Amino acid sequence: MTIRYPDRVAQESIGVRIGLLYDLQASWLEPRFARHGLSFTTFQLLAAVQSAGKSASQVEIARRLGISAATLSEAVFALVKKGWIQQSASATDRRVKVLSLTTPATKALKAALKEVDQFEVLVQRALSEADINRLAKLMDAVAKEVEQEFSTGASSR
Numbered sequence: 001m002t003i004r005y006p007d008r009v010a011q012e013s014i015g016v017r018i019g020l021l022y023d024l025q026a027s028w029l030e031p032r033f034a035r036h037g038l039s040f041t042t043f044q045l046l047a048a049v050q051s052a053g054k055s056a057s058q059v060e061i062a063r064r065l066g067i068s069a070a071t072l073s074e075a076v077f078a079l080v081k082k083g084w085i086q087q088s089a090s091a092t093d094r095r096v097k098v099l100s101l102t103t104p105a106t107k108a109l110k111a112a113l114k115e116v117d118q119f120e121v122l123v124q125r126a127l128s129e130a131d132i133n134r135l136a137k138l139m140d141a142v143a144k145e146v147e148q149e150f151s152t153g154a155s156s157r
Helices: 014-034 040-055 058-065 069-082 103-124 129-151
Strands: 085-089 097-101
Touching: 014 040, 014 103, 040 058, 040 069, 040 097, 040 103, 058 069, 058 097, 069 085, 097 103
Parallel strands: none
Antiparallel strands: 085 097
16 A cells, blocks of 8 residues: 655645654554454554553543544444453443453554554654654654643633
8 A cells, every 4th residue: 555645735734744654654554463363443442441451441442542432332342252352340330331451452462562663663764863852852742732732621612
């Protein structure tokens, strides 16, 4: 699959460039994840469950992924059926569904993360160490600004 960089992108259009890199990353990782029985979206779901830890309620995972609870329910159902996710009632509120990874899912996620590391090597080949450090700081600043926008509720206006 070839994804071409747009011929005309405004000099200041950072969002387009971020989107392009996301598309390139997904296209590069998708066939590698497939070797481990994962799609890119399944990887994202498993990674979200793992990073949420013991507080991995379905509602929290849906929020982290930016999807509706109904959409997540379909994916969770498929992964429970596959034996990759366990779904249980919360100890504090029986209505809340808590998600956890099974051993096969943890192994697949670990293998997929090695593929992500290889993509990181590919990306960093294009940059000097100073550029990597500067870019990381700039991206952290942008992420912080966007997260603050979400936390204040301004993004829904």
